[in-house]
Amino acid sequence: MQDSVTPGGAALPPAVPLPSTPVTGPRPSTSLTVATPLRDVALAAALALAWFVTVDVLRTEQWxxxxxVSAWWWCGAALAVAVAGRRTHPAxxxxxxxxxxxxxxxxxxxxELHLAPVxxxxxxxxxxxxxxxxxxxxATAGGTLALLVPGGLVVTRDLALGLAPWRLALDTSYTVALVCLACAAVALGVVVHRLEAASADLAARNAELRxxxxxxxxxxxxxERTRIARELHDVVAHHVSAIVVRAQAATRVAARRPEAPVEATExxxxxxxxxxxxxxxxxxxLRTDDRVAPSALAADRAGAASAAVTADLAPAPGLDDVARAAARLRDAGVAVDLAVPAPAREVPADVGLAVARIAQEALTNVLLHSHAAHVDVRVEDTGTHLHLTVRDPGP
Structure with a gap:
């Protein structure tokens, strides 16, 4: 049986698949959706009522x-329509x-106040x-020009129906100023629309990034939890397997060697x-990880946890741990021929950890499944890779 590996570096465990959740913006509730037009209509109705009552009261005063008076009526009605439908039916x-x-x-x-609805x-x-x-x-400039040109049915202050004559005499500077004001309202709306669209896009991107x-x-x-679980399995399997074999061997020879159980116990x-x-x-x-709030986790958490694992293990896993694993196998009754030369370079911690754990797993397999009496362990440093070979003559 041969177990040969070439660790060029410690590989991360496969990513655990997670369900993908599409990003959706906040969904407005039904009450909010219904409340928006009702609030606009209520505001428009209150505005129209206040407007018409004020106009009618002032109309009866001599000053x-x-x-x-029809001009003020139409202005109040148009302003109420503009306020009521500005959000629900803007077109x-x-x-x-x-x-x-x-x-x-x-x-x-x-x-000039009568230009407000436009x-x-x-x-x-x-x-x-x-x-x-x-x-x-x-369209806004045309509507503004149409407001400046009189001609048609009108209602006087005394509520008498009259006919205003058609006149095209317009003050140029006054007309240009009003048209520019109307176009400025359109330009301001376009700017706000683009700013809101950009803000919504940024909010969606931010939600996606989050x-x-x-x-x-x-x-x-x-x-990282999966990696730690595998690490724990390797540690427990290696040590416990050696302990079980040593205890069984001591039980078998206890009749011939009374001191064997004591040695085995030590x-x-x-x-x-x-x-x-x-x-x-x-x-x-794992316990430290459970005490950290999920919101405080950073993207480099796996690296930090790996460093903590490496720092907390005693002794630190590395090439020296291969020799310790071989010694435990010798104590369990299996002859081990070990060759671990000093590496020509400093071995990274993750590579040393990988070599140590692979050697432990291989030697544990020899102990549990091979039934061989001896095993050869070789570690070679090629300058770019570490080659670990564990070979035994068992089945």
């Missing part, structure tokens, strides 16, 4: 004398206000991304102490 609200409001206004712009609708439509910058600017970081950390923890005590020291080092890492 406020609007020429066309329909934009076209209804920008097109419908100037067609119904028909008195010529009576106050500005609100233009900003909301551009912010929602339902209208492009060019189309939104042209998920990947958590998954990577969990994979590292599970992989040897078993030493081997047991070594096994306990190794197991304590591994279990200490």
């Amino acid at each position: 406020w004398n609007p020429r066309w 329909a609200t934009f076209w209804a206000v920008v097109v419908g409001y100037p067609l119904a206004y028909r008195t010529g712009l009576q106050s 500005l609100v609708a233009a900003f909301a439509g551009a912010r929602a991304g339902v209208v492009g910058p060019v189309v939104g600017a042209l 998920r990947l970081q958590a998954e990577r950390t969990e994979r590292a923890v599970l992989a 040897w078993i005590a030493g081997a047991g102490k070594e096994a306990l020291a190794a197991m304590r080092g591994l279990v200490h890492v």
